[in-house]
Amino acid sequence: MAEVVLNGVTKSFGADVALTDVTMTIPDGSFVVLLGPTGAGKTTTLRMVSGLDVPDHGQISIGGRDMAGLSPAQRDVAMVFQQYSLYPHLTVRQNLEFPLKSPNLRTPQAEIDRKVSAVAEVLQISHKLDNKATALSGGEMQRVSIGRALVRSPLVYLMDEPLSSLDAKLRADLRIELKSIQADSGATLLYVTHDQIEAMTMATHVGVLDKGRLVQFGSPREIYENPVSVYAASRLGQPRINILPADLFGGAPSRATHIGLRPEQIIQGEGEDSLVQRVEHLGDQTRLHLIFKAHQMITVTNAHTTLKEGDAVKIRPNKPYYFDATGARLA
Amino acid sequence: MSFSVTEPSRGTKWFAGLLVVGYAIITLIPLLWIVATGFKSPTDSIAYPPIVVFEPTLEGYVNLFTDRTRATPEMLEAAGPPTTWYEEITRNRGTVISGPSRYGERFLNSVIIGFGSTALTMILGTAAAYAFSRFRVPLKDDLLFFILSTRMMPPIAVAIPIFLMFRNLGLNDTHLGMILLYTAVNLSLSVWLLKGFIDEIPIEYEEAALIDGYTRFQAFYKVVLPQAATGIASTAIFCLIFAWNEYAFAVLLTSGTAQTAPPFIPTIIGTSGKDWPAVAAGATIFLVPVMVFTVLLRKHLLRGITFGAVRK
Numbered sequence: 001m002a003e004v005v006l007n008g009v010t011k012s013f014g015a016d017v018a019l020t021d022v023t024m025t026i027p028d029g030s031f032v033v034l035l036g037p038t039g040a041g042k043t044t045t046l047r048m049v050s051g052l053d054v055p056d057h058g059q060i061s062i063g064g065r066d067m068a069g070l071s072p073a074q075r076d077v078a079m080v081f082q083q084y085s086l087y088p089h090l091t092v093r094q095n096l097e098f099p100l101k102s103p104n105l106r107t108p109q110a111e112i113d114r115k116v117s118a119v120a121e122v123l124q125i126s127h128k129l130d131n132k133a134t135a136l137s138g139g140e141m142q143r144v145s146i147g148r149a150l151v152r153s154p155l156v157y158l159m160d161e162p163l164s165s166l167d168a169k170l171r172a173d174l175r176i177e178l179k180s181i182q183a184d185s186g187a188t189l190l191y192v193t194h195d196q197i198e199a200m201t202m203a204t205h206v207g208v209l210d211k212g213r214l215v216q217f218g219s220p221r222e223i224y225e226n227p228v229s230v231y232a233a234s235r236l237g238q239p240r241i242n243i244l245p246a247d248l249f250g251g252a253p254s255r256a257t258h259i260g261l262r263p264e265q266i267i268q269g270e271g272e273d274s275l276v277q278r279v280e281h282l283g284d285q286t287r288l289h290l291i292f293k294a295h296q297m298i299t300v301t302n303a304h305t306t307l308k309e310g311d312a313v314k315i316r317p318n319k320p321y322y323f324d325a326t327g328a329r330l331a
Numbered sequence: 332m333s334f335s336v337t338e339p340s341r342g343t344k345w346f347a348g349l350l351v352v353g354y355a356i357i358t359l360i361p362l363l364w365i366v367a368t369g370f371k372s373p374t375d376s377i378a379y380p381p382i383v384v385f386e387p388t389l390e391g392y393v394n395l396f397t398d399r400t401r402a403t404p405e406m407l408e409a410a411g412p413p414t415t416w417y418e419e420i421t422r423n424r425g426t427v428i429s430g431p432s433r434y435g436e437r438f439l440n441s442v443i444i445g446f447g448s449t450a451l452t453m454i455l456g457t458a459a460a461y462a463f464s465r466f467r468v469p470l471k472d473d474l475l476f477f478i479l480s481t482r483m484m485p486p487i488a489v490a491i492p493i494f495l496m497f498r499n500l501g502l503n504d505t506h507l508g509m510i511l512l513y514t515a516v517n518l519s520l521s522v523w524l525l526k527g528f529i530d531e532i533p534i535e536y537e538e539a540a541l542i543d544g545y546t547r548f549q550a551f552y553k554v555v556l557p558q559a560a561t562g563i564a565s566t567a568i569f570c571l572i573f574a575w576n577e578y579a580f581a582v583l584l585t586s587g588t589a590q591t592a593p594p595f596i597p598t599i600i601g602t603s604g605k606d607w608p609a610v611a612a613g614a615t616i617f618l619v620p621v622m623v624f625t626v627l628l629r630k631h632l633l634r635g636i637t638f639g640a641v642r643k
Contacts, residue, residue: 102544
């Protein structure tokens, strides 16, 4: 359990710049989710903290200690990889014991047994402990690999899309499980994903990365309600925020080129007419695909709506976001 | 009518079976002939037309392991009746055993040099292959090509410089010299084969071990080595077979203390006429270690010879 500080971290691989001047403080006991599409620098950030890669410039400290020149083993971090993470020549039990038997820890066998069975219990893999790691399904492998991190009590847990290969139900279960493990233990956790539901449900803080730059860092709510740019606004929210020309509704600030409207920022039944293009019933809600002055947008309406294709709906914006030509937020 | 891509038809299976059996017969007949000749009497061994059914005798094996001298009937009389079964065999030929032959020592030399150089090749080869596979080595591609290029000529082409070097270094007719020589010849192919196997092992396993609190060397030892076992085993078989069977350098560089079995076996023939059964017996025993080694490692070999192309 420790605070992690990145200060001006920059990393290039040959001509490709992976991270540019990333500065971020991960408070002790927080659950920080790094969000961004493939290539945004999420995994690189994790690898910098873990010590598998070394920054070109900038410092990283964990628990107030500068990490420069320290090997991964010396940093006392645990990491869950996206794939290929189980030692294929070992059984599930041996995989879980592996970090506990390291020269750093040298845990007594009784303690190892206790921790392994506790973690196996939580991850529902107790019955598979004596299987060969390669004899597991993808979901089981990933749970073992999460387990291999959880058996330790490192300063920081690092997780690289640990739930991406699981089926939807298991993912939902493990989301809750991971969150409660983290909340109970007070561990600091740095978590990489491009799944916004994971970000919204688990994170105490979200870092939005765009092409190697940290564009916004704050609570999930803050990023949802107060995005700094079109890019940050597009990371969260389902359906996605509608980005339309600023003058579509009038009343835009002078430098604004785009208006951003989340579904809840579109009031129905007032304002100007739009045409219903498609109605998607999702059970708990209904999505409306609208055409307004030749622009498409998506909003949400109540589940039992009687609206159908071809109907007209009056809409008006409510406290919308305005962005300038570079995508930065104006209001 | 069912059709399957993976399950061959009956006809195909029969055809494939016949092909394999036919090939096995062709390759195994010379081997069987050697084994059979070892149990023939000298007369049977050179009979024409060749004899397939014969009365087996251990004379070849007795002759292989002993040195004998021709004795006059009076001397035989004086020596008394034979006390062992093998003395009886030699007495019938009018000879007495004067001592053990050198085959045992030569065979032991082969074991020491063959397994010694294989072990050394594996240690050096695995370390070099790991470095080429994982680290940023300056001029990596050039070095790898250079290493392979040492196999582009027949090794015997450099026999004379090696002979002179060995003489100056005092390595002529020594175990160490032969181990070093066979290691040098085998190393290039081993590095290439092993690099292929290690390349196949995802680096993520080592990274996971580093984070789990292990050092680089421990990660190599505990994670990479067990997974490379298949590749190491099959490479070891290739190296052992070369070192075990090597003849030309052995003839040139060894004569006494460190002489291996291949140059020794043909000399048996000259000690008492054309003793083909003894030569065949020597060859038969010589086959055993490589066969045992290969059988022990065969489950690795089958996967290994696909050069890691197939992943489980």
